[in-house]
Amino acid sequence: MQEAFKNIITQKIAGFSNIAVQADVLRLDLLHPVVSGNKWFKLRYYLQDAIRQQKTTIVSFGGAYSNHIVATAYACKNAGLHSVGIIRGEAPAIRSHTLQAATDLGMELIFVSREAYRNKTLLQQELDRTGWYWVGEGGYGIPGAQGAATLLGTTDFSIYSHIICATGTGTMMAGCIKACLPHQQVIGISVLKGHDLLQQEVEALLTNTERKKNYHFFHQYHFGGYAKHPQELIEFMNELYRQEQIPTDIVYTGKLFFAVSDLIRKDFFSAGSRLLLIHSGGLQGNLSLPEGSLIY
Numbered sequence: 001m002q003e004a005f006k007n008i009i010t011q012k013i014a015g016f017s018n019i020a021v022q023a024d025v026l027r028l029d030l031l032h033p034v035v036s037g038n039k040w041f042k043l044r045y046y047l048q049d050a051i052r053q054q055k056t057t058i059v060s061f062g063g064a065y066s067n068h069i070v071a072t073a074y075a076c077k078n079a080g081l082h083s084v085g086i087i088r089g090e091a092p093a094i095r096s097h098t099l100q101a102a103t104d105l106g107m108e109l110i111f112v113s114r115e116a117y118r119n120k121t122l123l124q125q126e127l128d129r130t131g132w133y134w135v136g137e138g139g140y141g142i143p144g145a146q147g148a149a150t151l152l153g154t155t156d157f158s159i160y161s162h163i164i165c166a167t168g169t170g171t172m173m174a175g176c177i178k179a180c181l182p183h184q185q186v187i188g189i190s191v192l193k194g195h196d197l198l199q200q201e202v203e204a205l206l207t208n209t210e211r212k213k214n215y216h217f218f219h220q221y222h223f224g225g226y227a228k229h230p231q232e233l234i235e236f237m238n239e240l241y242r243q244e245q246i247p248t249d250i251v252y253t254g255k256l257f258f259a260v261s262d263l264i265r266k267d268f269f270s271a272g273s274r275l276l277l278i279h280s281g282g283l284q285g286n287l288s289l290p291e292g293s294l295i296y
């Protein structure tokens with residue numbers, strides 16, 4: 001995968017830049033068509049660790065539309081490991097694009113009821129087999145954050161004052177905090193409604209020294225909740241594509257870009273700020289939209 005780093009570019013966002021503020025986007029969505037964005041970075045040290053421990057199989061959790069599940073299936077296939085996905089909810093009659101892609105990559109799927117899915121510790125105890133290496137839902141965990149910290153290494157990020165990303169589990173944000181320099185602030189835009197434990201969950205992945213770094217959370221840009229995508233968001237995403245040729249997804253990056261454009265308009269950033277938005281990929285999530293909703 002490292003050879004694919006050359007696909008990643010930083011791109012100026014002209015419409016987000018004015019005399020006071022300049023904004024660029026780190027296009028991790030260009031990394032790879034299947035494992036785009038942050039997912040491979042979050043997985044890399046788990047895979048290394050599994051191989052070191054001579055495990056044969058990576059097992060992880062996700063919903064029917066989980067980017068993490070497909071990325072896990074791909075990364076395992078690439079690394080010569082088996083993969084198992086524990087999927088929330090009963091097996092559907094028609095598989096989502098995500099689950100079909102995971103199966104095509106050789107992942108074995110185990111469907112569990114929503115109720116059983118809630119207790120992952122118990123599921124792990126019941127389903128565990130020799131040679132299985134368990135990775136938390138969404139890649140949440142310290143190795144996940146350490147891997148995510150390396151995503152900033154794909155560009156010279158020292159010139160920026162703010163590094164801004166969308167947050168699901170917060171693992172990528174924790175990685176950005178680990179990697180950030182003393183003059184930088186990391187900003188997380190939560191895409192979940194009422195994710196009150198986000199800060200605590202991010203901080204659980206940090207050392208004491210890292211907890212003293214400069215970071216901030218915004219909770220008002222979820223558009224109704226995880227994967228909710230009202231027309232206002234879709235229109236914003238189409239306009240962004242028209243102006244900047246940057247495709248975004250309905251779950252994470254559309255909300256990230258909307259939030260930053262709103263914060264710029266409200267003068268949140270002081271003059272001289274240089275923003276780096278992390279385009280964390282996820283574009284395959286748009287396949288669940290009715291055809292023609294997006295212009296790309």
Ligand SMILES: *Cc1c(COP(=O)(O)O)cnc(C)c1O
Binds near residue numbers: 067167283
């Ligand atoms: C999974 C994902 C995220 C969230 O990452 P976390 O580390 O769980 O916060 C953000 N953007 C995209 C496109 C994703 O697929």
